[in-house]
Amino acid sequence: MIKRLLVTGAGGGLGRYVRERLKGSAEILRLSDIVEISPAGPGEEVVRCDLADREAVADLVRGSDAVLHLGAISVEANFDALLQANFLGTYNLYEAARQAGVRRIIFASSNHVIGFHPVGEQLHAQAERRPDSLYGVSKCFGEDLARLYFDKFGLETACLRIGSCFDEPKDRRMLSTWLSPRDFISLVDKLIAAPAIGHLVLYGVSANRDAWWSNGHADFLGWKPQDTSEPYREAIERRDQETAAGSEYQGGRFAAGGILG
Structure with missing residues (x-):
């Protein structure tokens, strides 16, 4: 078990899963977000921080052994907003981690880096972005x-x-892309505990029948997802009769229409 795990974006959906279920991975969870979150409980520290503030991020990171970096805008947005939260905030986090001697970061990337691949195409970690x-x-x-x-x-x-x-898949696309909270937490646990990971790209997805992504290169982690979207298939297919915009691409609606500039 490590001493201190910093979790950025701890007030978001993924952050709340982590706060509830990841306490056994570190003696102290240092929880941070740009918004107010509930006060610290046993084994917790709460620090409010804007990741675009470089000095504040340096203070935030200091004393951490590892970082689970969830802090970001997690939907499509205009470039100026993304520039502050996702570009500048991520740079500030990495530079602060380097200076503080942090050994490992788990970076919440996204399936939307490969979202213009066609549905059904099987992708590995080295697939073209x-x-x-x-x-x-x-x-x-x-x-x-x-x-x-x-x-x-x-x-x-x-x-x-x-x-x-999410707690359960919400539509047809998620029958392929769903990652259960339990599988998310168990994967993060493995990534914290592994002796070495280098620079590792892998997909956060449960054992879904029609999953598009392979993690065969990361078998050394010993992670085996326990959940599958199959129990939800019948209800979703009965409910979702119409074809959604962007459904021909793995990114779904993110690939539909124009983007904000």
């Missing part, structure tokens, strides 16, 4: 920044291309 949105581009930047900081400074990163992490 085809972002479906400015949001997807911001996650490509994060993956490349992580590569640089590993090659130049030895800072390990798992770039976790998260599918659709």
